[in-house]
Amino acid sequence: xxxxxxxxxxxxxxxxxxxxxxxxxxxxxxxxxxxxxxxxxxxxxxxxxxxxxxxxxxxxxxxxxxxxxxxxxxxxxxxxxxxxxxxxxxxxxxxxxxxxxxxxxxxxxxxxxxxxxxxxxxxxxxxxxxxxxxxxxxxxxxxxxxxxxxxxxxxxxxxxxxxxxxxxxxxxxxxxxxxxxxxxxxxxxxxxxxxxxxxxxxxxxxxxxxxxxxxxxxxxxxxxxxx
Numbered sequence: 237x238x239x240x241x242x243x244x245x246x247x248x249x250x251x252x253x254x255x256x257x258x259x260x261x262x263x264x265x266x267x268x269x270x271x272x273x274x275x276x277x278x279x280x281x282x283x284x285x286x287x288x289x290x291x292x293x294x295x296x297x298x299x300x301x302x303x304x305x306x307x308x309x310x311x312x313x314x315x316x317x318x319x320x321x322x323x324x325x326x327x328x329x330x331x332x333x334x335x336x337x338x339x340x341x342x343x344x345x346x347x348x349x350x351x352x353x354x355x356x357x358x359x360x361x362x363x364x365x366x367x368x369x370x371x372x373x374x375x376x377x378x379x380x381x382x383x384x385x386x387x388x389x390x391x392x393x394x395x396x397x398x399x400x401x402x403x404x405x406x407x408x409x410x411x412x413x414x415x416x417x418x419x420x421x422x423x424x425x426x427x428x429x430x431x432x433x434x435x436x437x438x439x440x441x442x443x444x445x446x447x448x449x450x451x452x453x454x455x456x457x458x459x460x461x462x463x
């Protein structure tokens with residue numbers, strides 16, 4: 237008869253494989269700091285269950301040990317054997333790998349298919365800017381005090397509240413009102429606290445970006461009807 241400890245182990249095993257899958261998923265899509273705890277736990281469980289299903293099918297085809305830890309009764313029987321720990325850990329490792337692969341693929345598919353169907357895979361505008369918009373581009377960051385810097389984002393805190401969105405800017409150049417241009421500071425990196433950032437502009441790169449309206453021109457066609 238399974239005891240409380242065994243039942244608790246089954247519960248742990250039900251969620252454990254979802255954690256690496258969740259991390260791989262979030263590395264590609266970010267996360268929402270406004271997300272409820274139950275939403276994250278539900279996603280962890282889904283990743284784990286899908287990983288379990290994938291492993292169960294693969295184990296049947298390859299003759300690998302079944303996941304006995306999914307049942308308190310089967311887990312109690314397995315742990316009573318001298319080789320019980322091995323019988324539990326081997327399928328658990330396969331379960332972890334299967335869930336991680338699924339989490340990674342889910343994130344990749346969402347990032348690839350999402351933009352094509354008009355759906356952003358990212359949880360918010362800031363994460364979209366960090367993971368996609370600013371990638372490979374120079375940016376101009378305006379501060380609350382009126383200063384602005386141009387550079388390339390090296391590190392950026394994502395999935396956090398506005399005041400915590402710190403940025404590490406590489407090859408920073410500060411704006412000079414006298415010269416009406418950005419002048420290299422000589423620093424390798426410049427740390428910009430999130431609570432001081434007012435705006436972020438991403439510079440257009442004709443080599444990798446779709447054509448856009450030229451600077452100084454109106455984005456609206458002349459001769460059209462006013463709205």
